Amino acid sequence: MAEYLRIPLSKIHIGDRERPIDEDCAQAIAASMAECGLINPITVRRTPAANNGATPFTLVAGGHRLRGGVINEWSEIDAIVVEADAVEGQLIELQENLYRNELTKLDRALFVLKFREVWTDKYGKVQRGGDRKSKDHRDPLIATSGRQLAESVQERLGLGPASYKRVNRIGQNIRPELRAVLRGTSAADDQTRLLALSRLTVEEQLGIAAAMREGADLKRALSFAKPEKPQVDPQAEIYRKVVALLTKADDATQLRILHHLGELRDFSFLEDAA
Secondary structure, three states, X not given: OOEEEEEEHXXXXXXXXXXXXXXXXXXXXXXXXXXXXXXXXXXXXXXXXHHHHOOOEEEEEOHHHXXXXXXXXXXXXXXXEEOOOHXXXXXXXXXXXXXXXXXXXXXXXXXXXXXXXXXXXXXXOOOOOOOOOOOOOOOOOOOOOHHHHHHHHHHHHOOOHHHHHHHHHHHHHOOHHHHHHHOOOHHHHOHHHHXXXXXXXXXXXXXXXXXXXXXXXXXXXXXXXXXXXXOOOHHHHHHHHHHHHHOOOOHHHHXXXXXXXXXXXXXXXXXXXX
16 A cells, blocks of 8 residues: 655665666756655665665656755655565566657667566466366466566556557567667657667667668668668569469470460571571
8 A cells, every 4th residue: 555755865776777777857846846846756676774774765767856855955845655575666667667758669679678577577487288177377476478468567557458469579679789870860759760760770770770880870870781682674574474483384285385485486596506
Protein backbone atom coordinates (compact mmCIF):
# COMPACT_ATOMS: atom_id res chain seq x y z
CA MET A 1 0.00 0.00 0.00
CA ALA A 2 1.32 3.46 -0.92
CA GLU A 3 1.27 6.44 1.43
CA TYR A 4 1.65 10.18 0.94
CA LEU A 5 4.37 12.01 2.89
CA ARG A 6 6.25 15.30 2.87
CA ILE A 7 9.92 14.31 3.09
CA PRO A 8 13.09 16.36 3.66
CA LEU A 9 15.22 16.35 0.51
CA SER A 10 18.24 15.48 2.64
CA LYS A 11 16.58 12.18 3.59
CA ILE A 12 16.25 10.95 -0.02
CA HIS A 13 18.95 8.81 -1.64
CA ILE A 14 19.09 9.20 -5.41
CA GLY A 15 21.27 6.25 -6.48
CA ASP A 16 21.88 5.17 -10.06
CA ARG A 17 19.24 6.25 -12.55
CA GLU A 18 18.19 4.71 -15.86
CA ARG A 19 17.56 8.20 -17.23
CA PRO A 20 20.29 10.76 -16.45
CA ILE A 21 19.22 14.22 -15.33
CA ASP A 22 19.04 16.80 -18.12
CA GLU A 23 19.98 20.02 -16.31
CA ASP A 24 18.17 22.27 -18.82
CA CYS A 25 15.01 20.23 -18.33
CA ALA A 26 15.44 20.36 -14.55
CA GLN A 27 15.80 24.16 -14.67
CA ALA A 28 12.56 24.46 -16.65
CA ILE A 29 10.74 22.14 -14.22
CA ALA A 30 12.13 24.12 -11.27
CA ALA A 31 10.70 27.32 -12.73
CA SER A 32 7.30 25.67 -13.14
CA MET A 33 7.44 24.28 -9.61
CA ALA A 34 8.32 27.70 -8.21
CA GLU A 35 5.29 29.22 -9.92
CA CYS A 36 2.70 26.45 -9.62
CA GLY A 37 4.04 24.13 -6.95
CA LEU A 38 4.67 20.40 -7.35
CA ILE A 39 1.69 19.00 -9.25
CA ASN A 40 2.85 15.37 -9.33
CA PRO A 41 4.66 14.06 -6.22
CA ILE A 42 7.86 12.10 -6.66
CA THR A 43 7.89 8.38 -5.85
CA VAL A 44 10.21 6.85 -3.25
CA ARG A 45 10.63 3.56 -1.41
CA ARG A 46 11.75 2.95 2.15
CA THR A 47 15.43 2.05 2.62
CA PRO A 48 16.02 2.44 6.38
CA ALA A 49 19.64 1.26 6.23
CA ALA A 50 20.79 3.40 3.29
CA ASN A 51 23.85 5.48 4.12
CA ASN A 52 23.76 4.16 7.70
CA GLY A 53 20.22 5.41 8.12
CA ALA A 54 20.92 8.95 6.94
CA THR A 55 18.69 8.54 3.87
CA PRO A 56 15.76 6.28 4.83
CA PHE A 57 14.08 6.86 1.45
CA THR A 58 15.39 6.08 -2.04
CA LEU A 59 14.12 7.81 -5.17
CA VAL A 60 12.08 5.60 -7.48
CA ALA A 61 10.63 8.09 -9.98
CA GLY A 62 10.80 11.87 -10.37
CA GLY A 63 14.50 12.65 -10.68
CA HIS A 64 13.94 15.92 -12.54
CA ARG A 65 11.29 17.04 -10.03
CA LEU A 66 13.62 16.24 -7.16
CA ARG A 67 16.40 18.20 -8.86
CA GLY A 68 13.93 21.03 -9.37
CA GLY A 69 13.29 21.10 -5.63
CA VAL A 70 17.05 21.32 -4.99
CA ILE A 71 17.38 24.19 -7.50
CA ASN A 72 14.54 26.02 -5.75
CA GLU A 73 16.25 25.39 -2.40
CA TRP A 74 13.23 23.58 -1.01
CA SER A 75 13.82 21.73 2.23
CA GLU A 76 10.96 19.24 1.73
CA ILE A 77 9.07 17.69 -1.17
CA ASP A 78 5.80 15.79 -1.57
CA ALA A 79 6.30 12.08 -2.17
CA ILE A 80 4.37 8.87 -2.67
CA VAL A 81 6.01 6.06 -0.67
CA VAL A 82 5.57 2.64 -2.32
CA GLU A 83 6.35 -0.81 -1.01
CA ALA A 84 9.05 -2.01 -3.38
CA ASP A 85 12.44 -3.67 -3.35
CA ALA A 86 15.32 -2.39 -5.50
CA VAL A 87 14.27 -4.36 -8.59
CA GLU A 88 10.60 -3.39 -8.35
CA GLY A 89 11.71 0.21 -7.84
CA GLN A 90 13.68 -0.01 -11.09
CA LEU A 91 10.63 -1.41 -12.89
CA ILE A 92 8.50 1.48 -11.60
CA GLU A 93 11.12 3.99 -12.79
CA LEU A 94 11.22 2.43 -16.25
CA GLN A 95 7.44 2.25 -16.38
CA GLU A 96 7.05 5.95 -15.56
CA ASN A 97 9.66 6.98 -18.12
CA LEU A 98 7.85 5.03 -20.83
CA TYR A 99 4.81 7.27 -20.43
CA ARG A 100 6.78 10.48 -20.89
CA ASN A 101 6.01 12.24 -24.18
CA GLU A 102 9.54 13.56 -24.77
CA LEU A 103 11.03 10.10 -25.21
CA THR A 104 11.97 9.35 -28.80
CA LYS A 105 10.82 6.11 -30.44
CA LEU A 106 14.38 4.80 -30.12
CA ASP A 107 14.66 5.55 -26.40
CA ARG A 108 11.17 4.16 -25.79
CA ALA A 109 12.20 0.88 -27.41
CA LEU A 110 15.34 0.73 -25.27
CA PHE A 111 13.33 1.39 -22.10
CA VAL A 112 10.96 -1.47 -22.99
CA LEU A 113 13.96 -3.71 -23.65
CA LYS A 114 15.47 -2.76 -20.28
CA PHE A 115 12.12 -3.31 -18.55
CA ARG A 116 11.94 -6.77 -20.13
CA GLU A 117 15.46 -7.61 -18.93
CA VAL A 118 14.76 -6.46 -15.37
CA TRP A 119 11.43 -8.31 -15.38
CA THR A 120 13.04 -11.62 -16.35
CA ASP A 121 15.78 -11.13 -13.74
CA LYS A 122 13.07 -10.74 -11.11
CA TYR A 123 10.52 -13.32 -12.19
CA GLY A 124 12.58 -15.91 -14.05
CA LYS A 125 14.34 -16.45 -17.34
CA VAL A 126 12.30 -17.30 -20.41
CA GLN A 127 11.84 -21.02 -20.91
CA ARG A 128 10.61 -22.73 -24.05
CA GLY A 129 7.64 -25.03 -23.66
CA GLY A 130 6.60 -25.68 -20.09
CA ASP A 131 3.43 -27.00 -18.51
CA ARG A 132 0.72 -24.94 -20.15
CA LYS A 133 -1.99 -27.02 -18.44
CA SER A 134 -0.89 -26.15 -14.92
CA LYS A 135 -3.41 -23.91 -13.14
CA ASP A 136 -0.62 -21.57 -12.05
CA HIS A 137 1.34 -21.50 -15.32
CA ARG A 138 0.58 -17.76 -15.63
CA ASP A 139 2.02 -16.96 -12.20
CA PRO A 140 4.85 -14.43 -12.83
CA LEU A 141 6.83 -15.89 -9.95
CA ILE A 142 7.25 -19.07 -11.98
CA ALA A 143 9.88 -19.04 -14.74
CA THR A 144 7.97 -17.76 -17.75
CA SER A 145 7.56 -18.77 -21.35
CA GLY A 146 8.14 -16.19 -24.05
CA ARG A 147 4.40 -15.67 -24.44
CA GLN A 148 3.85 -15.25 -20.70
CA LEU A 149 6.65 -12.70 -20.55
CA ALA A 150 5.20 -10.72 -23.46
CA GLU A 151 1.71 -10.77 -21.94
CA SER A 152 2.98 -9.73 -18.50
CA VAL A 153 5.07 -6.83 -19.82
CA GLN A 154 2.30 -5.67 -22.16
CA GLU A 155 -0.17 -5.62 -19.29
CA ARG A 156 2.25 -3.78 -16.99
CA LEU A 157 3.14 -1.15 -19.59
CA GLY A 158 -0.26 -0.84 -21.26
CA LEU A 159 1.10 -1.89 -24.66
CA GLY A 160 -0.80 -3.79 -27.32
CA PRO A 161 0.73 -6.90 -28.94
CA ALA A 162 1.60 -5.06 -32.17
CA SER A 163 3.27 -2.14 -30.34
CA TYR A 164 5.19 -4.54 -28.10
CA LYS A 165 6.43 -6.46 -31.13
CA ARG A 166 7.60 -3.28 -32.87
CA VAL A 167 9.45 -1.79 -29.90
CA ASN A 168 11.07 -5.15 -29.14
CA ARG A 169 12.33 -5.45 -32.71
CA ILE A 170 13.84 -1.97 -32.57
CA GLY A 171 15.37 -2.44 -29.13
CA GLN A 172 16.79 -5.90 -29.75
CA ASN A 173 17.94 -5.64 -33.36
CA ILE A 174 19.49 -2.19 -33.73
CA ARG A 175 23.17 -2.35 -32.82
CA PRO A 176 24.48 -0.13 -29.98
CA GLU A 177 26.95 1.47 -32.40
CA LEU A 178 24.08 2.52 -34.66
CA ARG A 179 21.90 3.66 -31.75
CA ALA A 180 24.65 6.03 -30.62
CA VAL A 181 24.85 7.89 -33.95
CA LEU A 182 21.07 7.95 -34.46
CA ARG A 183 20.45 9.85 -31.23
CA GLY A 184 19.80 13.52 -31.92
CA THR A 185 18.74 12.84 -35.52
CA SER A 186 15.19 12.81 -36.89
CA ALA A 187 15.49 9.05 -37.41
CA ALA A 188 15.53 8.50 -33.62
CA ASP A 189 11.85 9.45 -33.54
CA ASP A 190 10.86 7.81 -36.85
CA GLN A 191 9.48 4.37 -36.05
CA THR A 192 9.15 3.33 -39.70
CA ARG A 193 12.81 4.16 -40.37
CA LEU A 194 13.92 2.43 -37.15
CA LEU A 195 12.04 -0.74 -38.09
CA ALA A 196 13.71 -0.71 -41.51
CA LEU A 197 17.13 -0.29 -39.88
CA SER A 198 16.37 -3.13 -37.47
CA ARG A 199 16.02 -5.51 -40.43
CA LEU A 200 19.52 -4.79 -41.76
CA THR A 201 22.39 -7.18 -41.16
CA VAL A 202 24.96 -6.51 -38.45
CA GLU A 203 27.54 -5.65 -41.12
CA GLU A 204 25.20 -3.17 -42.80
CA GLN A 205 24.36 -1.48 -39.50
CA LEU A 206 28.02 -1.18 -38.54
CA GLY A 207 28.76 0.28 -41.97
CA ILE A 208 26.04 2.91 -41.55
CA ALA A 209 27.31 3.79 -38.08
CA ALA A 210 30.87 4.19 -39.37
CA ALA A 211 29.72 6.43 -42.24
CA MET A 212 27.66 8.62 -39.93
CA ARG A 213 30.57 9.02 -37.53
CA GLU A 214 32.54 10.36 -40.51
CA GLY A 215 29.88 13.01 -41.11
CA ALA A 216 27.50 11.35 -43.58
CA ASP A 217 23.79 11.77 -42.98
CA LEU A 218 21.62 8.66 -42.71
CA LYS A 219 20.44 8.75 -46.33
CA ARG A 220 23.99 8.87 -47.66
CA ALA A 221 25.18 6.28 -45.13
CA LEU A 222 22.44 3.93 -46.33
CA SER A 223 23.67 4.27 -49.89
CA PHE A 224 27.14 3.17 -48.74
CA ALA A 225 25.74 0.20 -46.84
CA LYS A 226 23.43 -0.93 -49.65
CA PRO A 227 25.03 0.08 -52.95
CA GLU A 228 22.91 0.02 -56.07
CA LYS A 229 22.80 -3.30 -57.87
CA PRO A 230 24.85 -3.33 -61.07
CA GLN A 231 22.85 -3.05 -64.28
CA VAL A 232 22.27 -6.39 -65.97
CA ASP A 233 22.01 -6.73 -69.76
CA PRO A 234 18.38 -7.85 -70.31
CA GLN A 235 19.34 -10.04 -73.29
CA ALA A 236 22.16 -11.68 -71.32
CA GLU A 237 19.65 -12.45 -68.56
CA ILE A 238 17.23 -13.99 -71.08
CA TYR A 239 20.05 -16.13 -72.48
CA ARG A 240 21.02 -17.31 -68.99
CA LYS A 241 17.46 -18.34 -68.16
CA VAL A 242 16.93 -20.12 -71.47
CA VAL A 243 20.15 -22.11 -71.10
CA ALA A 244 19.17 -23.06 -67.56
CA LEU A 245 15.80 -24.34 -68.79
CA LEU A 246 17.32 -26.23 -71.71
CA THR A 247 19.55 -28.22 -69.38
CA LYS A 248 16.40 -29.54 -67.72
CA ALA A 249 14.64 -30.47 -70.97
CA ASP A 250 14.80 -34.01 -72.39
CA ASP A 251 15.77 -34.73 -76.01
CA ALA A 252 12.20 -34.64 -77.30
CA THR A 253 11.53 -31.27 -75.71
CA GLN A 254 14.79 -29.82 -77.04
CA LEU A 255 13.86 -31.03 -80.54
CA ARG A 256 10.45 -29.38 -80.28
CA ILE A 257 12.15 -26.14 -79.28
CA LEU A 258 14.50 -26.30 -82.27
CA HIS A 259 11.56 -26.84 -84.65
CA HIS A 260 9.76 -23.92 -83.07
CA LEU A 261 12.78 -21.67 -83.46
CA GLY A 262 13.10 -22.75 -87.09
CA GLU A 263 9.55 -21.66 -87.76
CA LEU A 264 10.16 -18.30 -86.12
CA ARG A 265 13.49 -17.36 -87.64
CA ASP A 266 15.64 -17.95 -90.75
CA PHE A 267 18.85 -19.60 -89.52
CA SER A 268 20.53 -19.76 -92.95
CA PHE A 269 23.09 -17.25 -91.70
CA LEU A 270 24.42 -19.96 -89.39
CA GLU A 271 25.10 -22.24 -92.38
CA ASP A 272 26.91 -19.38 -94.16
CA ALA A 273 29.01 -18.74 -91.08
CA ALA A 274 29.97 -22.44 -90.93
